[in-house]
Amino acid sequence: MSVHIADHPLIKHKLGLMRVKDVTTKDFRDLASEVARLLTYEATKDLETQKKVIDGWAGPVEVQEIKGKKITIVPILRAGLGMLDGVLDMIPTAKVSVVGYYRNETTLQPVEYYVKMTSEMDKRIALILDPMLATGGTLLATIETLKRAGCQAIKGLFLVAAPEGLKRITEAHPDVEIYVASVDERLNDIGYILPGLGDAGDKIFGTK
């Protein structure tokens, strides 16, 4: 399955708090980070582990360690930065590959303004972070950039997605695994998700 809708009570509760009209910047930021942490737990459930023997306090002991591909976290500027701390709390050794897109307000097309990836993208699992998956244009552009860099294993973590954007992504890239706290009702006529969160970037950075 490529779309995983979170079914955890803590995620539902925290997302509900983020939807409050007058939520403060601090609360929105804290909650974005907390939900990102919980989504990371969901998105890493299928990582393989391998056994190894270490020196424990009472002698040799068999433990498990993560095996295989290393992770690179890919926050999409700017709003994706609001999820980065939460994900790094869970995967502190991950390399971070940053991509920057803003959505043209009239055409809703993504405009790329920054890309800085870590080395050996072909050997890594990419974990894309963005609070919002609306028309899907930004995610589509990000996936294409990652695939061009050789990345073969891609997952994306989102707080809220619109059905229209999800359909677009799953049709174009069925191999990409999407983890989302909520799939909302629809897009409005200016490309915002309803009921959604409003402008997530502005809420995280306190702009507007």
Ligand SMILES: O=P(O)(O)OC[C@H]1O[C@H](OP(=O)(O)OP(=O)(O)O)[C@H](O)[C@@H]1O
């Ligand atoms: O699915 P789409 O229709 O492409 O829309 C989603 C994008 O829009 C928002 O970014 P925005 O352009 O507002 O930039 P920002 O993060 O700098 O606020 C959001 O954080 C996504 O990146």
Ligand SMILES: O=c1cc[nH]c(=O)[nH]1
């Ligand atoms: O609802 C939306 C859609 C795009 N970007 C946002 O921040 N919110």
Ligand SMILES: [Mg+2]
């Ligand atoms: Mg924005």
